[in-house]
Amino acid sequence: MQERSRKKVIIIGGGAAGFFCAANLDEEKFEVLILEQNSDVLQKVKISGGGRCNVSHACFDPQELVGFYPRGNKELRSVFSRFQPGDMMEWLQNKNVELKIEEDNRIFPMSNSSSSIINCFINEIQNKKFEVKTQQSVQKIIFENEQFLIKTKTNEFKADFLVFTSGSAPKSLKILEELNFKIIPPVPSLFTFNIKDEALKDLMGTSFLNAEVSIPALKMEESGPMLITHWGLSGPAILKISAWKALELAKLKYQFEICVNFLGIDEETAENVFKNFKENNPKKAIGTSKIFEITTRFWHRVLWLSKINLDKNISQISKVEVQNLIQNLCGRTMKVTGKSTYKDEFVTAGGVYLKEINFKTMESKKHKNFYLAGEVLNIDAVTGGFNFQACWSEAWIIAESLNQKF
Template sequence: MKQIIIIGGGAAGFFCASNLDETKYKITILEQNSDVLQKVKISGGGRCNVTHACFDPRELVQFYPRGNKELLSVFTKFQPGDTMDWFDQRKVSLKIENDNRIFPESNSSQTIINTFLNEIQKKNVEVKTKCSVKEIEKLNEKYLVKASLGDFEADFVIYTTGSSPKSLKMIENLGHKIVDLVPSLFTFNIKDDLLKDIAGTSFEMAETSIPKLKTEESGPMIITHWGLSGPAILKISAWEAINLAKVKYNFEIVVNFISKSINDAEELFQNFKQSNPKKTIGQSKIFEVTNRFWQRILDVSKIDLNKQVAQISGREMQTILENLCKKKFNVTGKSTFKDEFVTAGGVDLKEINFKNMSSKILPNFYVAGEVLNIDAVTGGFNFQACWSEAWLIAQDLNNLS
């Protein structure tokens, strides 16, 4: 019986093992930590954001700053609908939330972990934890995997290690080219009076742009103790991960808190001024922002909160609108996003055959998951890439005569 060694007991490794034909292969998973599926456990705040309700591969690839061209063919063979179907066949109910993220009905990542553990138990897959791989040697037709728990011989290696520098070094030693790692998905550190002491203030739809990089994103945003976060920020951090690393996370960002042009905002202001001349500006609800934030805007615009709306001069109005719609901030660093840390960089995609995720350099060697130079914005997309890639590997191996 041929031996498959899967290096890495995370999402891609387990999904691959769960889909392999155990009558053809003896399957062993090697995991260096004491627990398997650690990212699955903490994803989505412990609820596991399994995938995203986007069922058209052409639309789906738009969420991947790196890997979008290569993943198109992968997603035409296995996409979020197939993921839902796969779990459904195993009696796991999933639900689509309002923002299209998909979670187990149970709201617990343990449901997903247990499903995988059941699958591999049925298939007699051997899992070795606390087993760190030191080196992989090519031996004629086979591979010798040297690990802390001894040596393992493999007819096929499936490399799903995640993006640790050590695992990238190991595959580089086998001849693969590595694209340098940089963080993706991070929040921006900003010190500015406008954001001071109002952490937790959120905006349903904000627009952000980095003029120097000619790039913009929109989406929900939140003020944190460090600066700014939320999808509008995380998306721009993912798409510009490499450029932001180059400028050492020091750059100017322009924020429009209300997603309205200055002209439209001015019109709203003028209309309000006409219909509520006697109202004090501090108590006026002109825009969709919290009271606390509105008063902070007035404060940094140096406007007396008790002034009547009618007395606000043209110049004062312009200052308020500039701070609301075109506020410039200096970003002076980054904070990585919770535990769902994602990196850009990894194995060069030109060296992978995306029909079956096999290495173009090493025979009988497959690569999937975060070790590849593929990453996505937040929302279940990184997991979907893992499921789809792992499924392709399993199909390819199951179909070998």
């Protein structure tokens, strides 16, 4: 096919969705230009998973997969039925990127480096002779003569098809609002809780394998690994609850109470475990007793909170002391006074109203030949590679839809 007969596609946003869409477009049918406002492309891919890039999650049933998305689960069902984590794994492996599934089902490149994914995408774009322009901050999009005119601070570009994958930055959403898209105001999703509590003080790095966290005011509970940080609490249990209740917690201005069960077992079970240990080890000092799966430092802190002397013989612990101990382990109430951005993921709830998108093609219902994918949509997920998978699947559908047009 001759160069001049190719249609022009402009992709606004050089992130995960933008690059993956371009990587799947037919270079014989399309001339493609990616516009990125920053000096670097694929920035989130680079830092994801602590620099290892959590590509996706080993969940291969679309019905089960959508359960990890607080917003967009209904719409993504059809999307994942066409392109799901197994398809993404196959796509990368066909490009000679070896992958591994870790114990928690997160998928990473075998190299443990995000550069494996970044280099794969960039090579694919270069092989197709597609163009990437950085430091191109889009200011305005105009429809004229059945084409799109894209104005940046320094240039103007024309396109037959426009793919909008620029994330949920306020500037991007403002451009879409000017095009009459309905926007759900974005609020942070995955975030950690700022807490000042004696149970956590100076215990940064202490982790719990299966904690339970509840927000009584919102009747919400989550469980999973949890971590004490220098500012409060983090880890999957916290991040999941922050995602599912992102909108409600924003309304509370991130001031609320949580109840934490560090052990992940109910109080009655914990009390029985304590009694059994006491019966079998009556002469042991409480401070050196390894009764529960927690660190010695945290055990000593809980004993201090419960006003129990470390040297006290376990047989001498009173009923009231046991009750205080179990309460601090299985039901400690703490005051959350704010949030912190989770370092590996910056995700927002909010974006383009989903009823304005045709999820068979990811095309806008309002504007012909205008496609959207990624965080610009009101779709988000819990941590674990799910947000990237939504980007890959949506971007793949856009590319498929465009490839089939000619």
